[in-house]
Amino acid sequence: xxxxxxxxxxxxxxxxxxxxxxxxxxxxxxxxxxxxxxxxxxxxxxxxxxxxxxxxxxxxxxxxxxxxxxxxxxxxxxxxxxxxxxxxxxxxxxxxxxxxxxxxxxxxxxxxxxxxxxxxxxxxxxxxxxxxxxxxxxxxxxxxxxxxxxxxxxxxxxxxxxxxxxxxxxxxxxxxxxxxxxxxxxxxxxxxxxxxxxxxxxxxxxxxxxxxxxxxxxxxxxxxxxxxxxxxxxxxxxxxxxxxxxxxxxxxxxxxxxxxxxxxxx
Amino acid sequence: xxxxxxxxxxxxxxxxxxxxxxxxxxxxxxxxxxxxxxxxxxxxxxxxxxxxxxxxxxxxxxxxxxxxxxxxxxxxxxxxxxxxxxxxxxxxxxxxxxxxxxxxxxxxxxxxxxxxxxxxxxxxxxxxxxxxxxxxxxxxxxxxxxxxxxxxxxxxxxxxxxxxxxxxxxxxxxxxxxxxxxxxxxxxxxxxxxxxxxxxxxxxxxxxxxxxxxxxxxxxxxxxxxxxxxxxxxxxxxxxxxxxxxxxxxxxxxxxxxxxxxxxxx
Numbered sequence: 001x002x003x004x005x006x007x008x009x010x011x012x013x014x015x016x017x018x019x020x021x022x023x024x025x026x027x028x029x030x031x032x033x034x035x036x037x038x039x040x041x042x043x044x045x046x047x048x049x050x051x052x053x054x055x056x057x058x059x060x061x062x063x064x065x066x067x068x069x070x071x072x073x074x075x076x077x078x079x080x081x082x083x084x085x086x087x088x089x090x091x092x093x094x095x096x097x098x099x100x101x102x103x104x105x106x107x108x109x110x111x112x113x114x115x116x117x118x119x120x121x122x123x124x125x126x127x128x129x130x131x132x133x134x135x136x137x138x139x140x141x142x143x144x145x146x147x148x149x150x151x152x153x154x155x156x157x158x159x160x161x162x163x164x165x166x167x168x169x170x171x172x173x174x175x176x177x178x179x180x181x182x183x184x185x186x187x188x189x190x191x192x193x194x195x196x197x198x199x200x201x202x203x204x205x206x207x208x209x210x211x212x213x214x215x216x217x218x219x220x221x222x223x224x225x226x227x228x229x230x231x232x233x234x235x236x237x238x239x240x241x242x243x244x245x246x247x248x249x250x251x252x253x254x255x256x257x258x259x260x261x262x263x264x265x266x
Numbered sequence: 267x268x269x270x271x272x273x274x275x276x277x278x279x280x281x282x283x284x285x286x287x288x289x290x291x292x293x294x295x296x297x298x299x300x301x302x303x304x305x306x307x308x309x310x311x312x313x314x315x316x317x318x319x320x321x322x323x324x325x326x327x328x329x330x331x332x333x334x335x336x337x338x339x340x341x342x343x344x345x346x347x348x349x350x351x352x353x354x355x356x357x358x359x360x361x362x363x364x365x366x367x368x369x370x371x372x373x374x375x376x377x378x379x380x381x382x383x384x385x386x387x388x389x390x391x392x393x394x395x396x397x398x399x400x401x402x403x404x405x406x407x408x409x410x411x412x413x414x415x416x417x418x419x420x421x422x423x424x425x426x427x428x429x430x431x432x433x434x435x436x437x438x439x440x441x442x443x444x445x446x447x448x449x450x451x452x453x454x455x456x457x458x459x460x461x462x463x464x465x466x467x468x469x470x471x472x473x474x475x476x477x478x479x480x481x482x483x484x485x486x487x488x489x490x491x492x493x494x495x496x497x498x499x500x501x502x503x504x505x506x507x508x509x510x511x512x513x514x515x516x517x518x519x520x521x522x523x524x525x526x527x528x529x530x531x532x
Contacts, residue, residue: 172515172522179491210524211508218512221487225445242477246484249438256438258476 001230002244003072004038005200009045009059021058027066034067036235037245042072042095045080052080057087064089072119072232078106085110094118096160097147099125099139104146112151119196120147120157122181129162131170133180136161137188140181144189158194158230159185163223166215167205175202175219182226196230197223199240217243224251267496268510269338270304271466275311275325287324293332300333302501303511308338308361311346318346323353330355338385338498344372351376360384362426363413365391365405370412378417385462386413386423388447395428397436399446402427403454406447410455424460424496425451432481433471441468441485448492462496463489465506483509490517 007029009018017025030041043063048055056075063071073084074095081094094111096119097103111118120143122136123129130136144154161181164174178197186193202219203212217240220231224247235241245260273295275284283291296307309329314321322341329337339350340361347360360377362385363369377384386409388402389395396402410420427447430440444463452459468485469478483506486497490513499506511526 166522169521172518172520175516175522207524211512211527214505214508214527215512215516217483218487218490218509219516221484222491222513222516224484225488225491239480242480243484246477246481247488250441250481250485250488252438254438255435256432256441258473261477261480 001039002037002235002241003040003042003196003230003232004033004036004235005042005044005198005232006033006234006236007041007043007063009048009055017062018055018058023058023062023065026059026062030063030066030069033235034069036238037241038069038235040070040072040093040230041067042074042232043084045073045075045077045084048075048077048080052077053083056080056084060084060087060092076103078102078110081107082110085114085116091116093158096121096158097143098123098127099142099146100127101125104150108147108150108152111156112147112153115156117156117158118152119160120144121160122162129164129174131174131177133177133184136177136181137184140185141188154189154191158196160196160198161185163197163199163201163219165201165204179222179226182223182228186227194229195227196232197228199231199233213237213239213243216240220244221247221250224248267305268303268501268507269306269308269462269496269498270299270302270501271308271310271464271498272299272500272502273307273309273329275314275321283328284321284324289324289328289331292325292328296329296332296335299501300335302504303507304335304501306336306338306359306496307333308340308498309350311339311341311343311350314341314343314346318343319349322346322350326350326353326358342369344368344376347373348376351380351382357382359424362387362424363409364389364393365408365412366393367391370416374413374416374418377422378413378419381422383422383424384418385426386410387426388428395430395440397440397443399443399450402443402447403450406451406455420455420457424462426462426464427451429463429465429467429485431467431470445488445492448489448494452493460495461493462498463494465497465499479503479505479509482506486510487513487516490514 013025043059072093072095075081094116097107098121122139161178164171199216206212249256249260279291309325338359338361341347360382363373364387388405427444430437465482472478515522515526
């Protein structure tokens with residue numbers, strides 16, 4: 001499943017729409033994302049510090065009015081998350097939680113109470129990225145245990161292994177640790193597990209003119225082969241979107257079909 | 267390692283060069299492949315039925331005069347293969363053998379006697395593609411045993427898991443079986459194993475206008491993540507070549523570098 005990461009509250013057009021409570025720029029962006037092939041939309045509201053309840057209520061209602069696609073409510077602010085859940089007319093996906101105590105304490109119970117899917121990040125208790133696959137897998141085990149203690153059913157959790165930017169000092173090694181994590185996680189947990197990865201993060205900090213989409217596409221295919229179920233990505237990156245279609249066709253149980261690509265030239 | 271598959275004796279320009287014993291068209295094509303990023307060159311001589319010894323001797327000598335890159339001698343004809351080995355001034359790589367008795371009997375001993383690397387195809391004793399990973403892995407075990415019986419050291423073998431065309435009725439399933447084969451082979455053999463895959467085969471029979479390079483690129487990344495060490499491909503497919511560079515950077519132990527891509531636009 002392709003989740004669009006393009007709707008971000010920090011975009012000037014969206015910031016202005018939020019300030020003026022004008023749903024049209026939000027609806028327009030969502031229509032463009034849907035036309036580009038988005039199958040779900042991440043509503044990235046950031047920390048939502050000013051008026052968390054009102055802002056998230058407006059954002060969720062505007063988005064629901066614009067599309068039938070599933071929506072991810074993406075905020076680190078538990079008050080905004082709760083408001084989004086109450087405002088939603090259809091079950092949203094919560095994005096997300098980690099071992100950080102505030103998220104376990106205030107966001108996980110929302111998913112448990114409302115019976116919602118929720119993204120769980122493989123971060124440590126301080127919200128930091130573990131250095132290797134071992135650390136990520138330990139965080140995964142702890143995440144399922146902590147969520148269960150809050151009454152959340154394990155099949156509700158969509159694991160995000162946390163793709164690091166290649167620009168980090170050890171980014172090159174970390175991207176391989178993420179692949180290893182994706183491969184080993186189901187066996188470690190003893191169950192099939194849905195996973196989601198934020199692809200845009202991979203090339204953040206890349207130099208201007210860098211072939212971001214070439215590298216995004218290759219890494220997306222590697223993650224798909226390692227078992228990834230959903231990718232959060234920039235759906236306006238047409239090369240990466242075509243790669244995503246190729247990945248889906250190559251991994252699908254159905255016979256391979258070139259028709260999926262439409263009339264894209266070779 | 268990127269092995270160019272572009273030099274094929276059936277190309278009209280090469281066919282004519284062979285007939286006229288004119289090394290220049292061969293040298294020109296090899297220079298173009300090298301400029302495109304080839305790191306080795308496959309000399310695809312086909313069955314070489316007319317004058318196997320003379321043709322292969324001319325082909326190998328012409329290629330060696332044109333480049334310092336490693337050469338794969340690619341023929342199903344044991345007499346042509348033997349002539350190529352004798353004509354070569356530098357150790358070539360033999361491409362290749364399988365469980366077919368004639369190849370085990372006449373091509374493997376050449377690799378053993380001259381101490382050469384050789385490609386071993388995961389095919390059955392009739393030269394047919396096994397239907398699944400299990401069949402390919404069984405062929406792999408039998409291949410190493412049969413080669414050892416002919417005095418060939420196992421580290422000489424570069425395994426080709428045989429990428430099927432997606433246009434085959436069960437091509438979509440077979441490409442996943444190849445990924446599984448790549449993943450499981452080292453554990454099954456109990457040793458690290460070099461592997462090579464022919465990528466162009468994947469999209470043979472694709473409809474005109476199909477986005478071959480998008481699918482080639484995604485599958486190359488999947489195979490790389492599954493452990494593939496070398497790919498045989500059309501080095502004039504610039505998108506696939508950029509994907510190959512991305513794969514190498516993503517899988518390399520060295521820190522990730524955008525410099526590898528040169529000035530390719532994003």
